Amino acid sequence: MRIDQLAAMRLFVRIVETGSFAKAARALGMSASNATERMAKLEEALGVRLLARTTRAVAPTFAGARYFETCKRLLAELDDVEASLADARGTLAGRVRVSANTAVARSILIPRLPAWAERHPHIDVELIMSDRRGDFVRDGLDFAVRIGGLEDQDLVFRPLGRPRRITVAAPGYLARMGRPQTPGDLSGHRLVDFLLADPDERLEWEFEQDGRTTTWHPRAAIAVGDANARLDLAIAGMGIAQTLCFLAAAPLRDNRLERVLPQWETAAPEVAILYPRDRHLPARTRATMDAFAAWITEALDDARPAPPAFAQGE
Numbered sequence: 001m002r003i004d005q006l007a008a009m010r011l012f013v014r015i016v017e018t019g020s021f022a023k024a025a026r027a028l029g030m031s032a033s034n035a036t037e038r039m040a041k042l043e044e045a046l047g048v049r050l051l052a053r054t055t056r057a058v059a060p061t062f063a064g065a066r067y068f069e070t071c072k073r074l075l076a077e078l079d080d081v082e083a084s085l086a087d088a089r090g091t092l093a094g095r096v097r098v099s100a101n102t103a104v105a106r107s108i109l110i111p112r113l114p115a116w117a118e119r120h121p122h123i124d125v126e127l128i129m130s131d132r133r134g135d136f137v138r139d140g141l142d143f144a145v146r147i148g149g150l151e152d153q154d155l156v157f158r159p160l161g162r163p164r165r166i167t168v169a170a171p172g173y174l175a176r177m178g179r180p181q182t183p184g185d186l187s188g189h190r191l192v193d194f195l196l197a198d199p200d201e202r203l204e205w206e207f208e209q210d211g212r213t214t215t216w217h218p219r220a221a222i223a224v225g226d227a228n229a230r231l232d233l234a235i236a237g238m239g240i241a242q243t244l245c246f247l248a249a250a251p252l253r254d255n256r257l258e259r260v261l262p263q264w265e266t267a268a269p270e271v272a273i274l275y276p277r278d279r280h281l282p283a284r285t286r287a288t289m290d291a292f293a294a295w296i297t298e299a300l301d302d303a304r305p306a307p308p309a310f311a312q313g314e
Contacts, residue, residue: 011025014027015039022035051064092120092122095124098128100130101130102130105145109296116288142288147271161271164245165206166242168231169241170237183207192220192238194225196225204216234257235251
């Protein structure tokens with residue numbers, strides 16, 4: 001196989017993945033006109049039309065869809081061979097593509113990535129921040145970090161721990177409005193809720209005492225669709241918020257937030273790393289996965305609050 005055909009295959013795969021000649025060209029460092037010319041030559045060489053173009057999008061034809069799956073497999077195998085050669089030389093090198101929940105990525109992974117990149121300059125990490133469960137084949141993922149919703153027999157499940165679901169507020173807010181003693185008291189407070197994408201869905205606040213779990217749909221003063229923005233509003237004194245312990249760890253340490261209703265806290269769904277069961281993991285992927293796992297485990301341990309004072313004497 002000629003090297004120029006390999007390059008054309010990589011271009012074709014990227015066009016299908018992005019649905020755009022321009023985006024694929026930018027990602028591969030070439031002009032859109034060059035990308036168009038290369039694809040035309042590839043289709044001519046194969047004697048089949050691979051892509052259907054409209055004014056708004058590009059999609060594979062039936063033959064193109066079959067060729068896309070073959071290209072993905074062959075290019076992945078080639079990348080694995082090249083990576084194994086790098087492993088044999090003792091050099092960790094190549095691309096690692098990861099999907100992670102936005103909250104985990106922002107609060108745990110991104111702050112630690114610069115130091116990791118300095119130690120491993122030849123590993124190119126592509127971090128997709130999304131709360132949507134990605135498709136390993138379609139999205140070209142090596143592994144994923146997810147919170148909850150992890151049942152899949154075709155994936156290896158590597159549990160990292162269960163964060164606590166905690167309720168927090170700024171000291172200034174509590175000084176003005178008082179501290180709730182039971183979840184029922186929250187009805188008299190300003191609440192900061194999480195806004196879900198579906199307007200017909202609302203996030204449940206969850207509480208537990210004496211082994212009994214209750215859920216509640218609050219009437220919030222404000223709702224935002226970003227976990228970090230929600231905490232920022234709570235820190236600013238906007239109201240009380242319920243969040244995950246690792247997100248609030250820093251503002252709790254420096255007293256910008258305080259825990260409320262600690263005796264009612266619950267365990268959130270498991271945080272885990274997932275990857276296809278039948279996939280060979282190059283050394284670069286294993287090293288990156290192990291680093292992410294260590295960071296997340298450490299963050300969950302650091303964020304685990306001490307037992308509330310009233311429970312220590314019981």
